[in-house]
Amino acid sequence: MKEETPLVDELEKGPWPSYVKEIKRAAKKSKAAEDLLGVQELSFNDKVTHWKHGGIVGVTGYGGGVIGRYSDVPDKFPNVESFHTLRVNHPAGWFYNTKALRKICDVWEKHGSGLTNMHGSTGDIILLGTTTAHLQPCFNDLTEAGFDLGGSGSALRTPTACVGPARCEWTNINTLDMVQDLTMEFQDEIHRPRWPYKSKIKISGCPNDCVAAIARADLTIIGTWRDSLKIDQNGVKEYAKNGFDIKTLVVDKCPTNALEWDEKSKNLKLKPEDCVRCMHCINKMTKAIRPGDDKGATIMIGGKAPIVKGAMLSFVLVPFMKAEPPYTEIKELIRKIWDWWDENGRVRERVGELIERVGMRNFLKAVDLKPVPQMIKAPRTNPYVFF
C-alpha cells in the first residue's frame, strides 16, 4: 500500500543528493523499500524509532555478519516486519571493479530491499533490509560472487585501511596488503564471535590517519618512519617563490619547533631529534618534504566510542615496528593481546578498558612488552605505585 509521505518527500529537495530519492528508486522494485518510506514518515511524526530491539539471525556456520531487525508496526508495514542487514566485507581501500559491484547489485536486488549503505561506518558494504528466509540464499549467492560477510557481535570487525600505496605518496606501510592479509588471517575471529566484546583493527599509512583509526580501533596501526624526514631545498624554494608563506603556515605550526626558516637563503632546516613526525610540513609542502626512509608502523591500542567508561583514543604500544609481509610480528602481538583480553575481560569490556582496569603493567607483562616512555604522555602524578 502506498502511503502519503509529505514530511519525507520534503527531503527530495535541495542540492545535496537525496537518500529519499534513493529509497523511492528502490521502492519501485521492492515492497520492503516502499514500506521503509512509510516507516520514515511514521518516525518523523512520532519522533521515535519503530524498530524493535535486536534480533539474532544469521547464516549457517557463522555467528555474526547479520544485524537482525524487526518492525514494531508489522501490521502497518508487513514488508518490513523483518528487515535484517548483511554486513559485507569490502575489498581493501574500497576499490572496486564495476563487474564486482554489479554482481552485488544483482544479488541484492534478488534477495533484499535493493537499498545499501556504501559504506557502513566500520567500512562494510551494508545490504539494508531482508527477511530471515533470504539470509542463507543471499549469503550463498554473495560468496559465489566472491564476497563474504563482515563481523558483528563479540567478534573482530572488518579491518579497514586507507588508500595508502594505491595513491598516496605519504604511506609508510603497505596498508592495503596488510589489511588484506590480516583479514584473511583472522577469518575465524571475524565470523565466529568468541570474545568479551567487539574488536576492531584499522590501518593508516601515515599519522594523518585517514581512516580515523586512533579514534575507532582497538588495534591501530599507523605508518611512520624512524629516521629524519627529507627536505628538498629546491622544492622549498619553489614554494617560497610561489608566495607560500613557509614561516607562518609551516614553521610556526610545527608542534615542536623542529623547523628553522632562513628567510634570506630560503633554506628550511630540520632538527631531526625534535621532529615528532606529525606530517604537517609534509602535508603542506608535499613537493618538497617527504617522510624518511626507515619506514614502519606505530602500533597503538584501545581506541573506542564512549560506552561504557567514556571514549578512548588509541595509545602507543609499540613506537616502531617494521611491517613486512607476512607480518608475523604484528600477528603474534595481536593474538597475544586478544588472548589476554579474552581471558581477563568482562562482558562488554573493550581491550582498552581492560587495560585501564587492571593497569598497564599487568598488560605489558602479559604481552611481553617492555615499558618505554613513548607509551605515555607523562609519568604518573600520584604516589600509588605497585612494587
Place this chain on the structure above:
Amino acid sequence: MKEETPLVDELEKGPWPSYVKEIKRAAKKSKAAEDLLGVQELSFNDKVTHWKHGGIVGVTGYGGGVIGRYSDVPDKFPNVESFHTLRVNHPAGWFYNTKALRKICDVWEKHGSGLTNMHGSTGDIILLGTTTAHLQPCFNDLTEAGFDLGGSGSALRTPTACVGPARCEWTNINTLDMVQDLTMEFQDEIHRPRWPYKSKIKISGCPNDCVAAIARADLTIIGTWRDSLKIDQNGVKEYAKNGFDIKTLVVDKCPTNALEWDEKSKNLKLKPEDCVRCMHCINKMTKAIRPGDDKGATIMIGGKAPIVKGAMLSFVLVPFMKAEPPYTEIKELIRKIWDWWDENGRVRERVGELIERVGMRNFLKAVDLKPVPQMIKAPRTNPYVFF
C-alpha cells in the same frame, strides 16, 4: 643519659646550617632534646620511625592545635616518652617583632624541649615536644604572650597569606588584612573540629601564588585584576636599552601571544582581550609593566595532597570578586561551602573530592553560583549528561 650519636653527628658538617647543631643546642638545656638526638640515631640505625601512632591530647575548650606523640622506646628515652607539639598561629605574613618572638622562646624554654619549626609547612609556629602535663600551662602562657593555637584534626587550619602589600608591588588584594580578618572570623572553626576532614584557606596577592595556595588550600584566594595590565613604554625602552631580550624572554613566552613587540620602535603592545594575567611579563619587567586597576580576587576551590583520591589543584569557582573589608561576600561564600560539605561529605573527604563525587552541578546549586566557562578548561567529552 648521653648516647653516642655518630651518624647524627655527621650532619653537623657541611655549609648548610645544621639542624643537629640546633638539637644539640637545645639539648644543653632540655633532657627531651637530648633524648631526641638518641631517637634520631636509633632511627638512622633501624631505618624506621620510633614514634607511636597518633595521640589525642589538648587543652581545655579546644579540640585541636596539639599533635600528641609518644615514643615506642620510652624505656630507652624516657624524656621523650611523650613529646607533643603545639601548633601556634603565626602573625599574618610571618612578620614578627623581636619582643613577641622572644616571648615565645621563653614560654617554650619553660614548657617544652626548646625546639621549634619556624615554621610548619601549613604556616604555624611549631613548638616541638612537650609532655601532657605541660600542655595547659604552656597554652596559658602563650595566650598571655598574645599567641593562640592553630588547627589540627577535622578543623580549619591556620590560614596563610603571602607578604603582599607589606612589600610586594604586585598584590591585588590586601592579603594580610584579609588573612587576619578571616582568621579572627573563624576562630571557632579553627579550634573546635567539626567537619568531615580538615579544611585550609590560603591567600596570594597575585597569580604568582607565593604561598602555593592553588596546590594546598581547599579555599584559595588569588589576587588578580579585571581590566588591562598597564605598560609604561618608557620603562620598556629602558629594559631594551639595557640589553634585555624582550622578544625572546617575554613576548615569546606569553602563554596566549597577547604581546606584540616592535623591534624598531621598541614598542610593546598588548591585546588586552588575549591576556590571561599570568604575570610573566610583569614579573620580568616590573619597572615597566604593572597589573591593572580593577583589582580583586579569583576564588578557587579544592586543592589538596594525594590522600585519598589523588592530589587536586584548586579550580576556579568565582573568576572575579571584589575583595574589600569586611569581606562579607567571601565569608558568606565560605560558610555556604563548608555547610554543604559538612552536610554531604564523607569521613576524610575534602571538599574538592566531594564536589568530584557528587558533580559540580549539585555543588554550584548548593552554593548559589552560576556556571561560567572560566570554571573549566574545556567542556565534557562524554555524553553522560544529566538533565
Place this chain on the structure above:
Amino acid sequence: MGKADIGPPNFREMIPEVVKKNYGDWKYHEILKPGVLRHVAESGDELYTVRAGSPRLVSVDFIRDICDVADKYCDGHLRFTSRYNIEFLTPDKEKVEPIIEAAKKLGLPVGGTGDGISNIVHTQGWVHCHSAATDSSPIVKALMDELYDYFISMKLPAKLRVSLACCINMCGAVHCSDLAIVGVHTKIPKIDHEKLGAICEIPTTIASCPTGAIRRHPDKEIKSVVVREDLCMYCGNCFTVCPAMPLADSEGDGIAIYAGGKVSNARKPPMFSRLIVPFLPNNPPRWPEVVEIIKKIVNVYAKNARRYERMGEWIERVGWETFFRLTEIPFTEQHIDDFTYARETWRTTTQFKW
C-alpha cells in the same frame, strides 16, 4: 552449505592499471580544484581523481549508475572514501571534465577535498536502528543542503569534519570530529517488569550501567531491576543489553552537539570533541535548530580561525570562554563534566579570558 571464510575479494583485482603500475611509488599530489586531485608517480605517470558526494544510503540502481560512469571513463574502476564519497580514477587528464559532467548529471556534487567540509560520517537512525534517539540521513541531507557550498569549495581555514551518530553509541569517529551531532535521550528507561526477568540477564543489565544506577528490584518476588533516577543520565546502555528497558521518548529525545575534535596527528595530537549544545529537539524533516547552530559555528570558525587551524586548535588557542562568547551559545551546568574524569576538565589556574 556454501563457501565460508573466503574473505573479501583481493584488492589487486580491484585497482586500476595505473595504480597497479605505480603502486607505492607516488611522488606528490595537488588539488587541481575542489574535488579533483592529481597524483604524480615517480615514474611520471599521473592519476586524476574526481571525488563526488554520495548520500550513502543508495539503491542498487545508484551503484549501477556510477558503474556506468566508471565503465565509460575509468576502465571500469572506482573507489569509495572513508567518508562515503565516490572517487573516479583515471590516468587521463582529458577525462576529468567528462567525469565531472557525468557526476553532475547524476546529481552528485564534486568536491569534498582540501579545506572544506566533506561528506558527513553518519549512521542508521530511524531507518534501521532500535537504539536511535534521532534520525541520521534526513539531518545529514538537511545539513549538506545548507553546507553545500563548503563541499564544492575549499575556503575554510582547514578541513572541517562533521559526523553524526543517532545515539551515544557513536557509530563512527563522532567523538573526535570537528563538529559532532549526537542523538541523546533525556528520560530514564521505562522498565517492563513483566518481561525483564524472562528476556534479560539481570547481572549483565546491572553491570551495564556506567553510573551504577541499576539495582535489583527490591521486591524479591519481582525478577526485575529498578533505576535510581538521580543517577541515570540516559545513556541507553542498559537498553542495549536488555530490551525491556527502552528509553526512546518523542519529547525527551533530541540532539546534542559536540565540537573541536580531530583525529589526525598533524600539528596537535588527536582530540576529543566537547559538548557545546546539550539539547535540541527532534524536528523532522529538517531539524532547523540543528542546521542553524551548525551554520553559525561554521561561520564563526571561518571568520576567526587562522589558516590551517582546525576547529579544536582554534578553540584551544582562543579559549572555550571565547568560543562561547563568539558563538553566543549559553553556557550551562551540562557543559561541566561530572563523569569519571571530570576533575581533569576543571580550570586549575587563574589563567582565563573574559
Place this chain on the structure above:
Amino acid sequence: MGKADIGPPNFREMIPEVVKKNYGDWKYHEILKPGVLRHVAESGDELYTVRAGSPRLVSVDFIRDICDVADKYCDGHLRFTSRYNIEFLTPDKEKVEPIIEAAKKLGLPVGGTGDGISNIVHTQGWVHCHSAATDSSPIVKALMDELYDYFISMKLPAKLRVSLACCINMCGAVHCSDLAIVGVHTKIPKIDHEKLGAICEIPTTIASCPTGAIRRHPDKEIKSVVVREDLCMYCGNCFTVCPAMPLADSEGDGIAIYAGGKVSNARKPPMFSRLIVPFLPNNPPRWPEVVEIIKKIVNVYAKNARRYERMGEWIERVGWETFFRLTEIPFTEQHIDDFTYARETWRTTTQFKW
C-alpha cells in the same frame, strides 16, 4: 581556664615602620645580588631585604640569635618566608652588608632569591611523625650541603623549588614542586588482629583504602580486616585511621622522586610533579643515592633548559622521553600510571621523539 580564641597577634604590630608607611604602595623591586632585594615605594622610600637560609628545625636560642640581629639592624623586626627563610628588612642601604655579615657569623647563608634553589619545604620525618617512611631534616641538610651553591647564586634557568615529604600524605606543596622527594613504603601493612577490633573503626578502615584492598576478616569471629596483597600499593592511609596496621619496614621504606611540578600561574598553568625515580633506599645519615640523582637532574636541567623555563616547562617542551634519555634514569612500569586517571597519561598520538 585562660583566654581562648584570641587568634594570632595582629600583623600591624609586627611590620616595620617603613612597611607601615608604604603599605600597599610599592612600585617595583630588584634583586641586587643573591639574597638581597630592593623594593622601592611610590613614595620613593626603599626597603632592603636580606634573605637568609634556615634549617627550620631550630632551637629557641637560634631564634634569639636572629632577634639580636634584627634588634641591631632592623628596629626589632624580621619575617619568615613561605619557604622558612629568614628575612631581615631595613630601609637603610648601609645596613645591608652588616646584616649579611651578621648572618654569616651565625652560619646562615644569604641567598634563596631569583633563579636559584631556595630552601627545601619539608616535614617532620623520624624527628616527630609516626607516619614517616623516611626522615626529612637530614636529607634536606645533605641536599642543601650539595646544592649550597645554587642557594647563594642565581644561575639556573629559573626558580627551582625542591620539596620533601616523609610520606605520601605530602605535608607541603610537594605534589607541585620542580623536584619532590617523597618517603614511600613498599610493603603491605602488618595487621595486628588482636588489637584492631578494639582500637580501630572497621568501616572507616575499610573505606580508607584508595584501591579497595581492605576487607573484613573472613573469619567472623575475628574482629579485624585483611588486605588483598595485589591491590595494596602501600599508601598507608589505612594506618592513618587504624594504628593496628603499621607498614614501616626498614628495607621496604625508601624514597621516590617526582619532578616537573609548579604552582605559579606564570606562563604555564600550575602542574603536578611526576614520578621519575620510583624507589631509592633509606641510607642515613646522608642518603647519597638521593643526593646524587637530584644533583644530576639539576645539572641536566641547568644545561638544557632555556632561560625562564621551569623544570616542568622544559620537560614539556622536550618531552618526557628526552628527559629520561638525558638523565639516564631507567624507565619502568612504575612510571606508568595505573590509578584512577591513568588513561589521561597514555600517549594517544603518534607524536613522540626517540
Place this chain on the structure above:
Amino acid sequence: MAKAMLGGIEIEIDEDGFIQEPDKWNKEVAEDLAKTENAYPMSEDHWKLVNYLRVYFLKYEIAPAIRMLCKQTGYDLKTIYKMFPGGPAKGACKVAGLPKPTGCV
C-alpha cells in the same frame, strides 16, 4: 508476541524463536527448538552443552563466556558450530532456553 507449539505445549517465542517463558522449558521443548536450529537429533554432546548452559545460567543468571564454555565443556568453537550451525549464541542458547544473548556467548 507469537506462540509456538514446542514439546507439545504452547510457548511464547520472539521473532527469532527464543522462548519467552523460561519456566516452561524442558527436554522436549529443547528438542523441538533443536529442530529449528538444524541441531536435531540431539546427541549426548548436544545435551552436554545445553545442560552446561542451563546450569550455568540458573546459577549466575547470565550465559557463560565462549572461552569459559569451551574450556568447561571441552568442545572447541569449531565443534560447537558443527553441533549447532547457528553457533553458541543463536543455536545452543536458544535450545537451552536462555534469554536471547545481547553480549557474550
Place this chain on the structure above:
Amino acid sequence: MAKAMLGGIEIEIDEDGFIQEPDKWNKEVAEDLAKTENAYPMSEDHWKLVNYLRVYFLKYEIAPAIRMLCKQTGYDLKTIYKMFPGGPAKGACKVAGLPKPTGCV
C-alpha cells in the same frame, strides 16, 4: 601497655587514657573516665551524649560525625565543650569507651 583501675576493675588503657578493652566498659568505668576529663559528676546531659555515642558506635562501628551528633542530641558544639572540656573526640568518646578517634568526631 598501661593498666588503670576504672570503675573498680583493671582495664588496659593507652597513653591518652582511652580504654583498650571495649568489652569491659560500663557505667562505673565511664564515670571514672569522666573524672580524667573534667566531666565529673556526670549529669543527665553527659549521659545522653555518652549513650548516643555508644548506641551509634555499636550499631555502625564508627563514631558519628559531629554534625550528626549535634543534630541528634540537640546540643550544639559549644555546649558539648562545656560538658566535656576536651571536646567530643577526646572527651566524650573517651568516656563512652570508643576507640580513639582518628578522623571524625
